[in-house]
Amino acid sequence: MVIKSINWMAGGPQGSGVDTASNVFGRACGYGGLYVFGRREYHSNIKGLHSYFHQRISTQPLLANVNDVNLLAAFDAETVVRHMNEVVAEGGIIVDSAQLNTKVLDIPTLPPEFKTEIGKFMKENALGETVNDWLEYSKKRDVHVFPVPYMALLIQIGKKLGVEQISKITRMINVLTIGISFSLLKYDRALGEKAVLDTFSEKGKIADMNALAFNHAYDYATETFKDNFKHRLEKISITEERIFLTGNQAVAMGKVLGGCRVQTYYPITPAADESEYLEAHEILKTSGGDEAILVIQTEDEIAAINSASGAALTGARAATSTSGPGFSLMVEGLSWAGNSEVPVVITYYQRGAPATGLPTRHGQADLRFVMHAGHGEFPRIILASGDIKECFYDAAKVFNLAEKYQVPVIHLLDKAMANCSQTFPVFDYANFKIDRGSILTEKDLEGKEYRRFQFTETGISPRVMLGTKNGVHWYTGDEHNEEGHISEEPSNRKMMMEKRMKKLELVEKEVPIEDKLGFYGDQKAESVVLSWGSPKGAIIEAINLLQEEGLRLGFVQIRMIIPFPTGEIKRVLEGKKRVIDIEHNYNGQLGQVVKEQTGVTPNFHILKYTGRPMTTTEVYDALKLVLTDQAAERQVLMFGS
């Protein structure tokens, strides 16, 4: 089933309102009963460098993004240069007419290596040096160009508003392009206006100013562009309740649901938004008494993990949220938590790495790292969500796992998920159970001698929270005896190691299969895709497309990384003709893990490490090559600027 969609993109300098525009656009579509999938790209920069937002819109639920752009709203010249070729035939480009004469190679924000690239492109295609020359090239590919005198329009708007300050009006370029866009797409103006008003609702007069700008631009375009731009966005009527949200927001809500009451963090992209969102909503509505989530910005990530562990010992469900560089600093703390059996949760958003890497870009190259992070051997659970909905439920579940098995849990996410935005039917959470595991209270302990690390059949010792009467006990990062005191005795050491490690066997046994992996597509097909994390949506969409063409394919999404569902995966993979590993990294890390665990070696790899997430288009193309025996063993995807 090919999901038909209209694909709109806004691009411009970071700080010029690309995000806001896209949010308005997405909401407006949501109000019209449409599904939205938004992909957001931006530099590690606050103002000036290129950013863009791709909104895919459909009447059908969307799982991923695609390459195509039907309508590009270019705030500036660079956007034209970077995205022109993504616009499909019969698509359109909204461009500032003042930029038409800009010389492409004079755009100051283009780095030399990119200039070299486009220089080559210009030469190959005999392109002139101005934006206009470039657009002429597009026109030859049947792309409509809609030049709009942004400044002139803004001045008209400013006059209507009685605002003269240039900076105040230029800020509205974004809303202006939405007005133009919706007009071109013939979308319901009222929904656009409502989205504008809602988005700026907390900013008083600004909301009205923007609404006026929107309408002015809408009118202008309706009057000006009479050529028959064929793409249409039409509202439909729906009855179900839907939400429009990002991965960060889904995780935050999931955490609250799961009982998280202490969140520590040190600012880092793309994790910090989650913590700030939580702090903004710190006082919780509950069916019981007063509750709140305490969000603490610590001095660094070392403090973040260790404070969270400290909090967890008191009985508060506690988490910290970070990305690669921060997690690198948490490794020692993780090791302590593992050794002391602390139920602490680490939400880990992968991004382009190594080092500072591509701080605002996507990556999935930290799988092996999280699996083995920390000196020594200790149990941990790793759950990798594959989409926003999983983000939500997993973010809640991890706290149950952490407390039940008394282990640190890593919830593994990535930038693509964190920053994409999607519409969903309102999440159902009414029956989400809280399982706190084995906890002893003051009463239970009366007259007893409590040993925190008592040897038990399962390896799980009943917990007592710090502060509980009759339950005084000790923790140490050293190897310890049942009381929690330092012990260097060999036989105690052996038993303690085994006590800790065997908890993983229990997890393996008790966690239901559907939380460990997802299976999609055709179970019986001779080819199977193997993946984890954010490629999920693109893979499912691609499989569906291939299915339509009679190319059959299964897809196993690995959700639980540790303990690894070895048996199940082996069963699914064994005997397949093609095992196709798809991930956002260089080494094909999941493929390696699968090989190590199951003995099955993936024979095809579709990898991407440009920092940009895979699209359905790319995955479809690459898989088709594999299935038609035209692919190399290793395909490296490159789409996206």
Add this chain to the structure above:
Amino acid sequence: MVIKSINWMAGGPQGSGVDTASNVFGRACGYGGLYVFGRREYHSNIKGLHSYFHQRISTQPLLANVNDVNLLAAFDAETVVRHMNEVVAEGGIIVDSAQLNTKVLDIPTLPPEFKTEIGKFMKENALGETVNDWLEYSKKRDVHVFPVPYMALLIQIGKKLGVEQISKITRMINVLTIGISFSLLKYDRALGEKAVLDTFSEKGKIADMNALAFNHAYDYATETFKDNFKHRLEKISITEERIFLTGNQAVAMGKVLGGCRVQTYYPITPAADESEYLEAHEILKTSGGDEAILVIQTEDEIAAINSASGAALTGARAATSTSGPGFSLMVEGLSWAGNSEVPVVITYYQRGAPATGLPTRHGQADLRFVMHAGHGEFPRIILASGDIKECFYDAAKVFNLAEKYQVPVIHLLDKAMANCSQTFPVFDYANFKIDRGSILTEKDLEGKEYRRFQFTETGISPRVMLGTKNGVHWYTGDEHNEEGHISEEPSNRKMMMEKRMKKLELVEKEVPIEDKLGFYGDQKAESVVLSWGSPKGAIIEAINLLQEEGLRLGFVQIRMIIPFPTGEIKRVLEGKKRVIDIEHNYNGQLGQVVKEQTGVTPNFHILKYTGRPMTTTEVYDALKLVLTDQAAERQVLMFGS
């Protein structure tokens, strides 16, 4: 070939001179042309808790330690309790007669979990509660007991010396037991005396005092113990020059040889001894001008790795030295070094983990961690030495690898190697070559435009040191272009990732096979042992013993962990009936890596994670069970207190 040896052990509270005694003992044996292999065990404690030193002595070169003790010098009651059963029939125990009536369960330093253990032992064997009762049990096993009135003897010695201060004489218990030991073993008294004098040579009068104590005790024993203790230590005459040293010392010397001129460190066991040894020898003798190694104690390990990287950028060969907890903190810095192609060396001494773990005990559980440490993917080289001699040469070689390939190199060691002491023929180092890789100077650069990260065929870009005229350039932890400026361009990103990663292919190609793995034993045998690091010696000795019994076995020691010598290992392992993985960890980590890399799954595991190193005895026993088809898939070794 069974290596015959005499095994002496000294035990007592930490701080009572166990180490010094053992050093004296070992040196004295060395002076007599004998080979020594010393194993040292101590608590994470400065004074009071039990420590011991096992010295194995032979006329043949020794590769490892064994379980047996022929003569135990017990400084205190606890030593008797802990080691009595290690003393073989016809062996002996030197014990303080004042301790004979000590009640075993009253020894204050015994932790409750150990008391439970020995309680059980006492019950099972119907042992009485005093040290004497225990020794009676030993006597039944044909062990000689030599009670010595330590205090009375010391007072006599004090009188001779004119020293009354009790604390000054009690300090000499250690030397006293050596006098007794050498007398019982009928070893050359003069060599013992010389070892005492040399050991205390920097302490003035103390040397003489100790020599007197040694002689006094020697005489006392000769007169007192006429029973025929059958074990003998005999000097032999040799012509070659030998040294007696620890792993820490070997690494330090290797570093200096390899050109290390900046060493940063933060104190941690068992790494710090190396840095302090270097600092004590900071001014170097060279064939050229003045040189010195700058040793810097930093405020933490984060500073240590990053300062070392900074130093490396200036052209100084730079290293840092640490163990698990410290390395955990270096992970982010490692990632930066990988991304910026910094030739920095990390000397990593594994110890009992996780967290603080067993800080003074042994472990090999950080293999997977070092392989994958750091967010993102970047090249690193990992070399794992298997004995003191390899420690020395590898410590020098790693600097060549680091500079030639411009990657961080991890030299992986462990506590067993760091703290064992051994005699060797003087290392031959006259022809050790320094290879600094591709470096451009001021002259080379004249009139040229330099790009630090220039794309090249091999992935290696010529280096320029900070400060070089005409060579200004940039580093960043962000992804960067050839100049070293931040770049988020997808195609540049792809090329940079590939540039960095492909250097590993070159390493793989250029490093000679003998640096990648060692092969011992019978290549054609149907069983092969797989191991890395310090078990090497015990495995070789065990194989030799089994060989004598007609049980044939090969052994492949993996020395280069990254890049992994996949092809070579596959060749060695494939088609073998038994692949036996031997390591000091819980998971059989090297086995996992081998499975992942070669597809070959080890079918037997001999593992140990008590924090104590494997002995030849243990490995021999375990292998024999495997070869005679009596072994479980997984054997967990437990020897050593």
Add this chain to the structure above:
Amino acid sequence: MVLKPIDFKVADVYADWCPGCGDFGIMNGVQMAFAELGLEPHQIVMVSGIGCSGKEPHNVKCFGVHTLHGRALPFAMGIKAANPALEVVAIGGDGDGLGIGAGHFVNAGRRDLDMTYIIHNNGVYGLTKGQASPTLRRDEKTKALPRPNINEPVNPIGLALISGFTFAARSYAYDVRHLKDTIKQAVQHKGMAFVECLQPCPTYNDITTKDWYAGEDRKDAQGKPQSRLYKLDEIGWDPVVKDWNEDFKKKMAALEKTQEWGDRIPIGVFYKNELEPTFQERYSKRVPFYLTNPPAKQKLVDDNGNSNVDLKQFLDELKTS
């Protein structure tokens, strides 16, 4: 039930410090202080770093959290913030707190959680065998150092004052009475309290030894050693800031006092300010029920075992239909 110091002892754990180590004194001081404060073991959490000093919680009967090298404060902060009803006392070595942990030290001052931090100042890294700690003076060469110390020392109380600790004191491991009193004041202080405890390390620090503090090297005419330590109390020192106007002055005076070293070394409370609102007070302004229903005590769950959270407040903002 009024407890005695002995009730804070741990029966089956051997305190494995060297004979004569100042840590014994500090342990006793802590136990006495807890007893006199009328606390019960379960009300207290002792959090430590790694070092000889870091082992202390194992020898004190209350909740003990022996953490990582340099990280006592972050753990303590998480504990205290999640359950402000607990009496949290963090302790650690000078290397632990002022070397690897210095960043947490500085930032803990800014946060002003109502807890106590005691640093064992022995001038060395004890447990790693005597390297220079950040408090060792420049050019000093203690026993185990291959070369004299190349760095200047840090000024612990000075650093605490500049970092915003609202209580700063110094005591001495062998003056257990004084130490006990000082710890009591620190625990009772409303705000983040710092105690620098001078601690001889007989094994590795052969410079600032017990004898040195006691002035064994400078006896008066009668042959009586002239202790180097004197009590701020005795000179009528008033550390308490009574109104904000005198705050800076008192801070500076305290700082000046830290300059005294060598022949006269002051011990006692240098500075104390309870005017500053604590973290608890600050946060309670935002979340009024924080102290009555802190994170550690919240229910999370309803009677059916479901999460008690109503996500409406989030969802309403996100709804598009």
Add this chain to the structure above:
Amino acid sequence: MVLKPIDFKVADVYADWCPGCGDFGIMNGVQMAFAELGLEPHQIVMVSGIGCSGKEPHNVKCFGVHTLHGRALPFAMGIKAANPALEVVAIGGDGDGLGIGAGHFVNAGRRDLDMTYIIHNNGVYGLTKGQASPTLRRDEKTKALPRPNINEPVNPIGLALISGFTFAARSYAYDVRHLKDTIKQAVQHKGMAFVECLQPCPTYNDITTKDWYAGEDRKDAQGKPQSRLYKLDEIGWDPVVKDWNEDFKKKMAALEKTQEWGDRIPIGVFYKNELEPTFQERYSKRVPFYLTNPPAKQKLVDDNGNSNVDLKQFLDELKTS
């Protein structure tokens, strides 16, 4: 060849700070200072952390080492120690240097390497979109904060003084001339120099803005804004410690000056002491050829390509036969 500021510009790198960002001013100040100091690009290494400020080296033509968040000082220390001939200037944000990097800051003071550290004090974590940095005052709520800042601010110059920096100054991003002069003095200072540079962040800090510093909110009768900043020079401030006796007094005076904020904010050199031996001097006592043949310059190798080291000194100690 005398270089001009423009010679320190980097042609093909776009400086991507927000319009009006104080970082532009700082970049200019640095470039001007380097030119006026008569330095050539290859003699200088600029080391930075991560943040908006951390990008600065890419816009200055000299060796640039853009490191990790909070780690500029450790890298700089390694560089300077290995090659003391280099002029090393470390820079970074206030979050970078005083939050995550505070431990290095404190310990760098103790080491007193002869280099310079410039902190860009903008009160926020710029590059992560405006969270509170350690210098933001309590209860202040800048644009991006969901809640007012709950922590007290750190006092950067105070912390430098207590930590043993031997030079401490403050300047202002938009007073490029003053900034240039201050940086020059810092670089020329023998010892570890600290410069706090007040830096408006027009995007996230809407409290200490350019207008606020300029006093646009308090105009005199003539309508002229009354700048909040004043120069220590102008009040005849003498920061230089001429002999050790006056050291503490001058330090305290400097500290007292840091208390001024709000209506009158001093800029200039607060404190300067060159009596203290630098790390270089201290180490040279042990290794006399350190400055002439530092680690970065040693040969390592003999004419045959072999290591030039003679291990005899080690081996002799270890020999048993």
